[in-house]
Amino acid sequence: MLEASQMTFQGKRRMGVSTINLIFYVTFLIFSVFATLLITEIMGSVLMLLAWDRTRSKVLGYIVPIWEVTGTFGVFWVVVVDFSFPGILIPAAHIYAVAIMLFLILMVARNSSIVFGEYIMNKGWLDEKKLYRAYSLSTIALGTVVLVILSSIISGKGVDLANLEFQLGPWLSSGGSYAFIIGTLLIGVGLAPPFFGLKELRFLSLPATSTGVGLSLLSYYLYLPALLSPYIAIPVVITLLVPVLFSMEKTNALMANKLVFAVVSVVILFSLNFLVYPNAFGKALAVDSITTAGPMAGAFITITVLGGFLLAVMLAIYLFAVRKATSSRTAAAPGK
Amino acid sequence: MVFLAQYALHFRFEVFLRIENYVTMVAMDVFDRFLFAYTIGTHIILVTMSITLIVLISIAEFIGIRRGDRHYMVLSERLTKVFVISFGVGTASGIVMAVEMINLFPAFMTLVASTGAIALFYAEVFAFFLETFALVIYVYYRNAFSGKYTHWVFSVFIALCSIGSAVFITMVNAWMNSPNGFNFAEFIATGQVTGVNPWAPFITPTTFAQVAHVVTTTVFTGAMMVGAYFAYKYLKTSDSDGKAFYTKGLKLTGIVSIVGIILSGATGSHEMGTLLTSQPLKYAALDLNYLPGTNLPERLFGFLQNGNYVWGIEVPNVQSLLAYFETGTKELPGLTQYPLSDWPPLYIHTSFDVMVTGGLLLGLFLFIMALMWIMRRNPFGSRFMLYSQGILGVLALVVYELGWMTDEVGRQPWIVYNVMRTDAAANLTPSLFVPGLLIVVFYAILIPLTFYFFARVFNARGLSDDLSGEAPNGGVNY
Numbered sequence: 018m019l020e021a022s023q024m025t026f027q028g029k030r031r032m033g034v035s036t037i038n039l040i041f042y043v044t045f046l047i048f049s050v051f052a053t054l055l056i057t058e059i060m061g062s063v064l065m066l067l068a069w070d071r072t073r074s075k076v077l078g079y080i081v082p083i084w085e086v087t088g089t090f091g092v093f094w095v096v097v098v099d100f101s102f103p104g105i106l107i108p109a110a111h112i113y114a115v116a117i118m119l120f121l122i123l124m125v126a127r128n129s130s131i132v133f134g135e136y137i138m139n140k141g142w143l144d145e146k147k148l149y150r151a152y153s154l155s156t157i158a159l160g161t162v163v164l165v166i167l168s169s170i171i172s173g174k175g176v177d178l179a180n181l182e183f184q185l186g187p188w189l190s191s192g193g194s195y196a197f198i199i200g201t202l203l204i205g206v207g208l209a210p211p212f213f214g215l216k217e218l219r220f221l222s223l224p225a226t227s228t229g230v231g232l233s234l235l236s237y238y239l240y241l242p243a244l245l246s247p248y249i250a251i252p253v254v255i256t257l258l259v260p261v262l263f264s265m266e267k268t269n270a271l272m273a274n275k276l277v278f279a280v281v282s283v284v285i286l287f288s289l290n291f292l293v294y295p296n297a298f299g300k301a302l303a304v305d306s307i308t309t310a311g312p313m314a315g316a317f318i319t320i321t322v323l324g325g326f327l328l329a330v331m332l333a334i335y336l337f338a339v340r341k342a343t344s345s346r347t348a349a350a351p352g353k
Numbered sequence: 354m355v356f357l358a359q360y361a362l363h364f365r366f367e368v369f370l371r372i373e374n375y376v377t378m379v380a381m382d383v384f385d386r387f388l389f390a391y392t393i394g395t396h397i398i399l400v401t402m403s404i405t406l407i408v409l410i411s412i413a414e415f416i417g418i419r420r421g422d423r424h425y426m427v428l429s430e431r432l433t434k435v436f437v438i439s440f441g442v443g444t445a446s447g448i449v450m451a452v453e454m455i456n457l458f459p460a461f462m463t464l465v466a467s468t469g470a471i472a473l474f475y476a477e478v479f480a481f482f483l484e485t486f487a488l489v490i491y492v493y494y495r496n497a498f499s500g501k502y503t504h505w506v507f508s509v510f511i512a513l514c515s516i517g518s519a520v521f522i523t524m525v526n527a528w529m530n531s532p533n534g535f536n537f538a539e540f541i542a543t544g545q546v547t548g549v550n551p552w553a554p555f556i557t558p559t560t561f562a563q564v565a566h567v568v569t570t571t572v573f574t575g576a577m578m579v580g581a582y583f584a585y586k587y588l589k590t591s592d593s594d595g596k597a598f599y600t601k602g603l604k605l606t607g608i609v610s611i612v613g614i615i616l617s618g619a620t621g622s623h624e625m626g627t628l629l630t631s632q633p634l635k636y637a638a639l640d641l642n643y644l645p646g647t648n649l650p651e652r653l654f655g656f657l658q659n660g661n662y663v664w665g666i667e668v669p670n671v672q673s674l675l676a677y678f679e680t681g682t683k684e685l686p687g688l689t690q691y692p693l694s695d696w697p698p699l700y701i702h703t704s705f706d707v708m709v710t711g712g713l714l715l716g717l718f719l720f721i722m723a724l725m726w727i728m729r730r731n732p733f734g735s736r737f738m739l740y741s742q743g744i745l746g747v748l749a750l751v752v753y754e755l756g757w758m759t760d761e762v763g764r765q766p767w768i769v770y771n772v773m774r775t776d777a778a779a780n781l782t783p784s785l786f787v788p789g790l791l792i793v794v795f796y797a798i799l800i801p802l803t804f805y806f807f808a809r810v811f812n813a814r815g816l817s818d819d820l821s822g823e824a825p826n827g828g829v830n831y
Contacts, residue, residue: 082493088444089478089485095451096471096478103466110459110780117456118788122795125445129799132441136434136810309466316472316551324479331486338494 040308041294043321044094044101049286051094052163053279054087059160059202060209062153069146075213077149079275084131091124100317104307111181116166123159127152161198168197171292172240173299193239200232204256208282211263214273222260230256237292241299244292251288255281276336381786385457385779388789390761394754395796396450399443399803401753404515405575406436409605411508416605418505424601427819429508432579434810437492442803447481449792456785461768461778469534469551470525477521484514516568523567526760527560531631532769540772562627566620573613574753577715580606581746582808584739595816603733603742607726611719618716622675629676632770633686634695635763640672641665641702645687648673648680654706657699660689694766701763704755711752718745 061076099106110117134148165188169176175188188194207226210218230253237244259281262268271277294304309317410432417425451474455462465471490497491507498504528534534553535546580603587599628636637645641652643660649672655665673680688696718741725732732738768775 082489085441085444085485085489089482092448092451093478093482096474099462099466100471100475103463106455106463106466107459110456111782114456114782114785115788117452121449121452122791124448128441128445132438133806138813312549312551316469320472320475328482331483335486335490338490338497341497342494
């Protein structure tokens with residue numbers, strides 16, 4: 018039995034935590050969507066670099082209408098982080114000054130190369146293929162910068178919170194960093210065939226994904242064994258299920274459905290939130306201590322609900338347009 | 354001796370280190386300002402193009418559908434391709450802006466994020482998001498809707514969201530000029546943000562004036578720039594179909610420019626009036642008022658030298674007349690009423706005068722154009738008008754950039770007026786220098802390349818091909 022005072026205290030704490038949690042979880046959900054979009058672009062970029070002729074049509078058919086949305090989600094996430102965690106902005110600006118600048122340059126390079134690639138008519142030295150390759154390289158490089166930042170936020174490796182510095186030496190000296198980057202990229206390679214419906218690359222999917230998952234788990238262990246919570250089973254199982262289901266005739270169409278894949282990916286990424294909550298930077302920084310509160314929290318929730326509703330309506334119209342366009346293309350196809 | 358030598362060496366080293374630190378810190382503060390001014394000055398060009406293009410696209414498509422005019426439909430389709438490029442590069446540039454603000458001025462963004470100003474950014478992102486989705490539907494799924502006007506409706510939606518984004522961002526700028534929604538005294542004394550009203554920054558004393566002026570001048574500037582390109586193409590084209598096509602383009606940009614200059618003038622005058630109450634020091638600097646007074650002259654160009662006005666023209670009483678429609682009673686502010694350390698750089702008087710002179714020149718040109726239309730004469734039949742349109746299109750951009758420069762430099766030394774100084778907000782990390790320079794070089798290559806691509810994409814296919822049918826997938830390579 019709890020004492021009345023204890024109950025009140027716990028109740029208050031629960032109320033306080035639930036408000037803060039909501040802001041964190043909304044922010045993390047937005048991050049999960051942004052990361053899903055970015056990961057799918059990276060997967061497509063890898064395929065375009067490795068097998069341009071075989072993958073061009075399927076990959077560009079996805080990337081060309083979506084890359085603007087990815088970029089917008091990037092801005093969205095940056096502003097949401099500003100709103101949710103005002104206390105982290107000064108430390109982040111100092112710690113990741115160089116990484117952020119590199120990210121910006123790569124972002125502009127990515128956007129400009131793909132948009133030029135979309136419309137280039139010149140078949141001289143600078144052609145469509147070169148521009149899409151430039152896009153692929155800048156997207157992969159951008160993804161790598163994001164992974165370096167993420168790995169340090171999770172593990173705290175290379176981050177000197179006292180002096181607000183990021184030191185590459187300590188980050189590189191940790192085996193976990195290599196395992197994290199290689200593991201994540203391998204997962205991307207493994208999940209690319211299901212996402213783009215490339216049955217001929219099906220053989221690659223399960224080995225690459227399972228090796229990637231194994232390396233990711235190893236990275237968490239090498240960084241800090243305490244990061245390996247029992248919750249890790251959720252993303253591991255779901256991630257491995259994707260290539261397994263794709264390898265089966267009855268279910269491969271389901272896994273190749275981009276919307277299903279995107280939802281699964283968001284669930285996987287969202288379920289990894291325990292890596293940075295309640296404590297980030299290798300359990301050194303309490304996220305609650307830097308989260309916005311009071312009337313600002315109320316404003317955040319209000320605008321998120323209103324804006325989210327408008328976005329949901331727009332998304333429904335978008336999906337309707339995609340379905341209509343797909344069905345009219347199918348109807349117009351020969352033999353139909 | 355050895356000890357003394359060591360001490361001297363150590364002392365010299367310490368002094369050197371201190372000087373180096375001092376220089377580095379001062380230089381980084383200046384560098385942060387320069388880098389942000391450079392990137393936002395560049396970003397503004399893309400934003401101006403994007404906002405105006407979608408307005409022109411929407412009007413052209415509407416006329417095209419309404420009149421069954423293929424010229425206007427092709428104009429709309431070609432401008433859409435240019436718009437997508439502008440939007441794509443502009444989005445990346447927007448991310449640069451959003452992140453640079455954190456990276457270069459973290460203390461400022463911390464204040465923004467702790468007050469309702471961040472809610473404006475958040476609302477802007479939602480508007481931007483809606484615009485993106487609508488754009489994707491408009492460009493890539495143009496055949497998904499069968500209704501005659503359904504596709505056009507999306508262009509209106511994109512235009513509204515695009516302007517909406519600009520409005521919210523301008524509201525942030527208005528908040529920087531006249532902050533509200535938290536306890537200033539507490540913040541200045543302790544650095545703590547208290548008494549927050551997250552909704553207050555949505556309406557500040559300068560919000561309406563600034564938003565009205567920014568929106569109208571943005572559309573005006575973009576229309577003049579696009580008009581300049583059309584004038585150039587008209588002069589280069591010899592076939593009659595091409596002449597007809599570009600004449601219609603020039604009519605479109607001409608009408609938008611005429612409406613734009615009228616509204617820009619009216620809103621600009623109104624904004625100047627709000628400075629008297631919201632930022633009197635900026636007002637005094639803009640008009641180079643060393644001393645306050647009740648019947649002050651309008652000063653055209655010139656400088657202040659030891660408190661004396663030199664090298665310019667004074668028109669007696671006009672400043673008081675323009676501000677209050679009277680002289681002799683109501684006082685206008687002077688620089689001496691404020692501490693010297695709070696004064697903005699006084700060259701904003703010159704930039705302001707160049708801006709106004711340029712605006713008047715643009716107004717005169719458009720007045721002549723309107724007069725020719727009223728007299729049922731074709732303004733684009735005159736080579737003088739076409740050359741003028743070409744030159745003044747570039748001048749419009751210069752005037753627009755000068756306007757922003759005057760506004761931003763005029764608020765210095767404050768980043769948030771009377772609350773936070775720019776140097777206190779800056780990130781002094783020296784490691785920003787090299788990647789910052791890379792951004793400068795990158796933009797210097799990217800922007801001309803983007804404009805080159807605008808032209809290439811606009812003229813990718815022959816006009817007769819475009820007039821005869823539609824390009825597959827809107828001409829997108831996939």
